[in-house]
Amino acid sequence: MRVGLSWLREHVDLPADISAADLEQALVGLGIEVDSVADLRASVTGGLVVGRVLTVEELTGFKKPIRFCTVDVGAANGTGQPQEIVCGASNFAPGDLVVVILPGGVLPGGFEIGARKTYGHMSAGMITSARELGLGDDHDGIIVLPPDTTGAPGDDARAIVGLDDVLVEVEITPDRGYAMSVRGIARELALALGLPFRDPALVPSPRATAEPAYPVDVRDPIGCDRFAARAVRGVDPAAATPAFMVRRLTQAGIRTISLPVDITNYLMLELGQPMHAFDLDRLRGPLVVRRATPGEKLTTLDGAKRTLDAEDMVICDDSGPISLAAVMGGETSEVHVGTTDVLFEAAHWDPVMVGRTARRHKLFSEAAKRWERGVDPALPLVALERAVALLTTHGGGTTGDEILDFDAVRPRTPVDMAVDLPTRRVGVVYEPARVVGLLEAVGCTVTVDGDRLSAVPPTWRPDLTDPADLVEEVVRLDGYDKVPGRLPLAPAGRGLTDTQRRRRSVARALAETGNVEVLSYPFVGTPALDALGIPDDDPRRALVRLANPLSDEEPYLRTTLLPPLLATLRRNVGRGARDLSLYEVGVVFQAHAGAGAPPVMSVDERPADSVFAAADAVVPEQPWHVAVVMAGEVEPTGWWAGGRPATWADAVQAARTVLDTAGIPEERVSVRSAAVAPWHPGRCAAIAVDDVVVGWAGELHPSVVRALDLPKRTAAVELDLDALPAAPVTPAPRVSGFPPALIDVALVVGEGVPAADVRQAIVAGAGDLLESVRLFDVYASEQLGSGRKSLAYKLTFRAPDRTLTVEEAVAARDAAVAEAANRFGATLRGA
CATH class of the missing domain: 2.40.50.140 (Nucleic acid-binding proteins)
Incomplete structure (x- = not known):
């Protein structure tokens, strides 16, 4: 918010020689971020x-x-x-x-x-x-x-x-809605500098009359707990907005439109009360304040035709919705160049409803920004009195005696706390009288009973609901700079846990093998799961919905890392990147079956164990996963040679890299074919440890690639890190000084036999003399026969205490081939 110092001086007697630095320090000291203080006289x-x-x-x-x-x-x-x-x-x-x-x-x-x-x-x-x-x-x-x-x-x-003024621009945090007004900022400056404050809201204003200014039916007192209105008739439609108002609106970055509309914007800036001006002659029948019917249409003042949601609040007449309540008015009832009769409306709306409506329609008006932060419910009649006075003064007309005021505002709930709570929480001694005085300076009504106090927060501070809030106010007003800056002593510990070390090691290993780490928002929508082809009965469809999502298009927490990771891949491809391999290590969220709403916990005392247990039953499981997606060339094309595109095999190798880094011995890992969405059923591998599947790797299904607009043959792998067993204790290797015996063997097996299973048979048959085995070639041709393939392995034999004879090495090789033949009918190629 941007406001001139001359306007603030109307409500607090600031020193004539106050500098920009002193002004900024006064506001910053109370927790208000100052973006800039600009002296326009020199601009x-x-x-x-x-x-x-x-x-x-x-x-x-x-x-x-x-x-x-x-x-x-x-x-x-x-x-x-x-x-x-x-x-x-x-x-x-x-x-x-x-x-x-x-x-x-x-x-x-x-x-x-x-x-x-x-x-x-x-x-x-x-x-x-x-x-x-x-x-x-x-x-x-x-x-x-x-x-x-x-x-x-x-x-x-x-x-x-x-341009003879000093402009102050501040950034208001979500809990300080009262400061989005001249009234609020002037109050803060008065507190900071110890000066008297003249509240523009403390002016006499007439109460509601038996005959309302206009018939209104408020059908949802939760969404709208106060609705007030007054009428002015016979306004000069050509009346110009006074120069002081134009100047202040311009300084605040608000465009002037017409006198009635400018008055509503002016009072929104001055008091913090958003208002709306209707053309009385364009209203058709009584006004109704209600929730919208799903599918209803409304054309707002910005010319956009909007489809309404059941949670939206609307103001209607006999023609239907004429205003998206608390966010923006409608075209059909707006004040225009010929308006002579004006109905001013000032209400109080539910902040949660307004915030969700503004995000749903992507309509962050100045009014909505204030409503979602909280507006003083005591302001409507004061704002109306100021509005009709300004309009009749500068635009003529006659104010009607009738005043509408529907008031269902609940009184503020007192907040009880121990008088010494600020001292115990902060470590600074605050005398009881000081605590009471500071809370009263905020606007609270305080009563003390022994060592406890009860404070009724003022109407303009909806953020004060708990003892912790009162403690913060005491510290804020007394001065954050008085709080000593002492670092707490770190308790003795053993450093990172095993799981933390594993996650960091996996991330480092993937980066060292050419992958790029990304961090994605953990939010998804059902269309993303549909695009991945995940079946309706798949556990990954058990989604946890956010109570207040950032986007209605992604209201759920992810159950798999792939949707946001593939979206990042697509975005980078769209920006010209061709060869990509991205990875992410993060949590996924798995809902508990039948989980209900979480219990409400108080902050003034420790909840009971049963409350903690009830909360734990609702909190979803959050295992750590790792996922890698790759597209393009894994080995680049150049003058030296042709490149090699990434395939399902590279995804499987990425999985092996993760397992090897996690300390899982190779002999405990198995890779076998599988058919799981979103992978291609013919190019998908289930990754298992001790015969327990911990993830999948392979090439994405062509329909998934088309649906997500990804490069052809995109590959991916996702593993559950928390499902991996603890790494066994690895003994120090014994290095033999005797020469190895190197033997290559090519085995012909059925086309559907996994190479990993053949490898296990070789290891089992060769015995202790086998030091290592590595697959280096896969070959298929008509000469081998239909449905047959050749797997070529490099075998390394070595004895720890002697040089192997040729006969010993050949015998070990023959034993390995025999075991493969016994299990899979393997034959030596060329035999």
Whole structure:
């Protein structure tokens, strides 16, 4: 939020000589992040004057609208002659007052203005917009000053547009919604500097009358617990927004629209109460405040036609929804250029409902930003009184005596805590009187009974609900800088656990073998699982839904690492990367069958063991998985040779790398064919340890590749790290100094016999003399026969205490071949 210091001074008597550094320190000390403090007086140099547009000539033949204007700038240009300026904006007409920067002036950012020929005409100076002057983000048109502006052509325009002010821009955290207003920031400055605060909400405002300003039926008091309205009739539709209001709205980055709408925005900034202005003549029948019917349509003020959800709150008349409550009004009832009768509405809406509606429709209006953070429910009648007073003062009209106020707001619940709780929690001694005084300064009503106190939070602080919140307020107001910075002593321990070391070792090994680690959001939607072809009865379909998802398209927690990892692969391919191998080590979430809602836990005391047990029964299992996806060439093509594309075998090798790094001996690992989504049934391997499947590897199914728009033959592997057994204690190897016997053997077996099973048979048959065995070739041809293949292995034999004879090595080889023949009918190739 951005606000001028002059506006804040209306509510707190800030020192005249307060510096930007002191101002920033005061706010930061109370936990409010200050983005910038800008002294506008030094932001624009040179001649910045009021000008009156005399003539406008539309230039044709260009791609965009271009206008050649003459502007009266008085004697500011030294000649008294009209200034000739070429301008691309079209929101002004002859007779309008505008802001002109003359040649030699410098705009924010060091942009110097000169005189030059452009579009066939001389242009000396510039007619400026709010963004060009650094006053806001609006660049739709130049600044048109109100007709009642106190300034003649040629007068300095800095004070008129607010360039004699100091702008403070703050970033408000989600729990401090009250600070998204001049009222809230001024209150914080008063607390920080010890100055009196003049609350703009402490003004007399009339109560509800028996006859409402307009008939309204609030059907959902949970979503809307307060709804107030007042009417003003006979407003001058041509009435201009006063200059002070235009200036402050512009400084805040809000575009001025019309007097009634500008008043609602002005009061939203001043009080923090979002409002809406309806055209009374365009309403059809009584208003109804209710939840939307799924599928209902509403065209909002931004021109978008929106399909409503059952959770959305809407304001309706006989024609249907006319406003998306608390977010944005509708086109059919908006105030327009001919509006004479206005109905102001000020309500209080459920923050959770507003936040979800804004995210669902991707409509983060200024009103929605405030509602989801919490708005003071005591403000509606005060805001209405201010609104009708401003409108009748500057736009004429008559305020009706009728006032509507539906009020179902629940009183604030007192928060009880021990008086010495802040001292015990923070380590700073806070005397009881100091604790009470600070809480009362926040706005709490405090009563003390012995060593305990009860505080009723003010209506503008919905974030104060627990003792911990009161402790934070005491520390915040007393000063964070008074809290000693002592690092806690680290307890004695053994460092990383075995599982932590395993995860880090696996991640490092995958990176060292050419894979790139990524971190993905753990959120998925059912369409992602559909694209992977995962069956409805698959355990990976047992999803945990988030109560407040970031996106309605991905409201669940992942049960597999593949959906977000493959999305990352597709995104990188779309950006031009061709050869990719990505991996991720992270948790997946497996829901417990029949898990209900979690119990509500208090923060002021330790929950009972039964409550913990009930919570544990709801929390999903969260095992650690590792997944690798690869596409393109695993060995690059170059002048040296042709490349090799990644295949299912590379995915299997990645799985072996993980298991080897995890300390699983090779003889305990088996790889066998499988058919599991999303892998190709003919190119999928189940990875098992001690005959327990811990994951799958292989090439993705072609339909999955098409559905996800992935490169052809994309391969993937996913393993459950937590399912791996503990690594056995590995004895130190005994290195023999005797020479090895190297023998190659090629065995012909059936096409469906796994090479890993043949390897196990060789190991079992060869005995203790076999040191290692490695598959180095797979061959198939018509000469071998239909349905047959040749597997070639390199066998290394060695004895620890002697040099092997040829007869011993051949005997061991023959025993290995015999075992393979006994198990699979293997024959020596060429025999």
